[in-house]
Amino acid sequence: MTRTGLSPLAWLADVEQQRREAGLRRVLRVRQPVGAELDLASNDYLGLSQHPAVLDGGVEALRTWGAGAGGSRLVTGNTELHEEFEAELARFTGAESALVFSSGYTANLGALVALSGPGSLIVSDALSHASLVDACRLSRARVTVAPHCDVAAVERALADRAEDRAVVVTESVFSTDGALAPLRELHDVCRRHGALLLVDEAHGIGVRGTGGQGLLYETGLAGAPDVVMTTTLSKALGAQGGVVLGPEAVRGHLIDAARPFIFDTGLAPAAVGAALAALRVLIAEPYRAATVLRRAAELTRICEVPEEPTSAVVSVILGEPDVAVAAAAACLDRGVRVGCFRPPSVPAGTSRLRLTARASLTDDEMDLARAVLTEVLASAR
Template identity: 65%
Template sequence: MGAWLEETAAARAEAGLRRTLRPREVGDPVVDLASNDYLGLARDPRVVGAGAAALRAWGAGSTGSRLVTGSTRLHHELEDALADFTGSPAALVFSSGYTANLGAVTALTGRGALVVSDVAAHASLVDAARLSRARVEVARATDPETVDRVLAAREETRAVVVVDGVDSVDGGVAPLAELHAVCRARGAVLLVDDAHGLGVRGDGGRGTLAEAGLAGAPDVVLTATLSKSLGSQGGVVLADRAVVEHLVDTARPFIFDTGLAPAAAGAALAALEIVRAEPERVAALHTAAATVAASARAAAPGIDVPAPTAAMVPVVLGDPAVAVAAAAACAEHGLRAGCFRPPSVPPGTSRLRLTARADLTADELALVDQVLHKVLGAALAR
């Protein structure tokens, strides 16, 4: 085992794919364009205060699985609020967005079913498909014609098409209305992971399903995380009540996992109330993303930086070593930038992923512009 670990570590190092944990410090002064705190709520005093109040009221942990002692009144209030906000009939909160996807996909498929998984689906959806014991077809699920061909050729009675509402790397928005039309015509369920769409897309941040006019549709399942726009932690499945009841009975990541900590549930509930009351945060996020993209475009005219449709601004540099060096250079100048390399992205497309936030100030955006002009020019010259 030891020799194998050394060999694989050396191979990753040679390919520029070694990863290092870099702990943040309290009061870290850098401008952060790497986090998923899209609406700037993770440190909002109202959100932090609600989490602290839940901590004092319920304790540090939920003390058990949701089916034993892990369901507090707070969890149910959060589920009701999430369902109401997104226009869904019912909701079920999990301990993370990852486990929400594992629970939804595995419980709704299984042997004798088909999972059509997008080629760029998040790792949690990929793992869920593998664990489902269903037949899996990996296809470009953002292409309705491709999905239609796969569904038409199947022999299975049940089929679930899984896709990200907003791509986690480049921010592209899936054509959900067209995909749903195909799924409905072929008797399939559409499962949309809206981790990067909730709080970002749709009226007031209600997500990509609401934006597509599909909120509450009986043959659609929505999953999301509470750790991005809501600044907390946890995951949720939103669907028809019969689906939620089925998950309570059969979803192993729900049944056998300790429930979400009450502090996280309280913080997420407060964040959701803020999003509902302050929809201008969503508009501010998109303005900030457009500004960051304009800076990247001006700093690296040889790179195609598309107009952002969500929070993320991808700057593709190609070689992983170049991307790592660029991220390190950004940090030296006071800017934290996300760095994506294989297997997160295809070979040859390593990149900086700059993530905008609604609370970025004019001074912070000016620093972003200055740093990108210093760093990207040097990166392109390598």
Template identity: 55%
Template sequence: MTLRTGSEVFDWLDTRAAARAKAGLTRTLRPRPETATVLDLAGNDYLGLTRDPRVTTAAAEAALAWGAGSTGSRLVTGTTDLHAELESELAEFCGFPSALVFATGYAANLGVIAALSGPGTVLVTDEYNHASLIDGGRLSRAETVVVPHRDVEAFRAALAGRTRKRALVVTDSVFSVDGDLAPLAELASACRDHGAGLVVDDAHGLGVLGAGEGAAAAAGLAGAPDVVVTTTLSKSLGAQGGAVMASERVIAHLVDTARSFIFDTGLAPSAVAGALAALRVVRADPLLPGRARAVARELAQRLSAAGLQASSPEAAVVSVRVPSPAQALEWSQRCRAEGVAVGCFRPPSVPDRVSRLRLTARADLTPDDITTAIDVITRTAPA
């Protein structure tokens, strides 16, 4: 009897890989060096706090005190005093009664949407929402209606025409591709007119909008009982993890029912301590978020003046459109070779399937840094 090895089971992967390569959509992991060797406009460290000594020292001290990991789920051994401190201070800063820390922002979105919806709910979602919001809807088994980007009347029509009693409107606050803002005040009004809740992913708004409190506060929605805000601790706060801010009864419901909270290992104490230290830096320097937004505006204005198709940033994200995925990849590689790291967004990461270079402004960029970035990006642009 000849034993089959089963080596052909995944042969179909080769066909898929070849198709991606032909379309210029192959992804590559590129390890980041310990020390900065390029000017980084690719990461999401909007306030420049990832390497801030106040943040790194807090993270290191927490690792020494609590260990390298949290040792279990939040409901078993994964909650420390640091988790409780971060939840309390984050909720207070953003103007909500309560908060809950998850292992990642992705897990927070999965947990919130699944726990607050289900088969008897309609989810009305923006077509440009982040993948974690889309996946949360899929896991929830709720009916999902996808509406055109930032189209308030389309949201209203979907809510008005639903056949199920419960409904949630789900949106990013700052859309990560072009950096434009959701019309949160108008969406909240539509929700209240039609008895729906509003879930806002503020991953790119926390630490950037207002004095850092984020998009809900800027829209006058902080603390509203029908609004739930999710966020990440890995962007402006320079650490790792996710969080949800909402009413006390929503948070209590998540503790009891959110599977990505109950069954996931808790966020490591070092990451919690780093995020908490960064939050305290933001609270102590309310001008810091404005500096990130000012850098973004300057980058966009100077790139547009150079003839490039740059977006008009409303937060700290600037994108530059590129005709093809292959050109976007080549352009980003030329920029890196010249000492400037920029993001390369290609399908399927871009919902409109238009490739882009994506630049993230940082509050700690100097005038010389900005000039260097503009020079490299414009000089290496496709002919």
């Protein structure tokens, strides 16, 4: 049968139509300059992406080291700045060492794939971030998906395994609803069964723990020899990039074995300089972490969400995708940008507005948020 008359991309039209009918078609929207609208959607939890010291840190690194790293970190992309930042972040989080990647996504891919592989088991939380899901698929390990925050299910998977090596994977703060993982309980299970615990602290750093040192630090697990942490520099630190933190042996192994580290261009110096400056602001102003949680509690009361927030994320479930999309658009029309999460980011029937608190929110901005959200949610529910 000949197919020479068919376009190899003809099937995309059918897929697009199916997405439109399900209310799941996504479009890119251009963001206005900072200050043009109230931002309750970004992950700039500490409000540091526009902090003068952070901007100066990025500019100074740009002028000193150039616009790009110029190559992988194993070739020309490793600067004194990269290693200075790694050392300071490791000290701040209580880790033995750190290794910077070009993004949080590649940090998760590099860490999990390099620390598992054929002949090992990965037990991953059902709501783990897409980067961890992709890492599981690339690992060629046997993967068991445990129900969300189900410690007993994790223990059963570890107890029943035939593999010598096992890795348990979770986020510390889950990105869609802001819930906290039971890290201490998971670590106890890992200890009993000789498994490594890998924790993505993307939404924990800067918000949880004393002065924003993270949920691992808060639960007393910072620096544990059987714990590896990943995080991103694009949220609380307001910059770009990712990091893996843990024992020095892990850092050495990743330099040898993590393909996203070996074959990717190093993180641009400007991003490293900005992240380093942001870290120093956080260390000097530890109150910012508590301010984020206070503002999140205010948003929770405004939106009449029954659960008290445990992170910067406030999740307002509205149900169907079209309802959530319309509510987000109505907020934006009134000058407030909010996140809108639909399947497959969240389960069917739980499409939602995802609001994020910032330490830099002013009382006037909170008054605007109250007026807009109260009006829009009254119509959406």
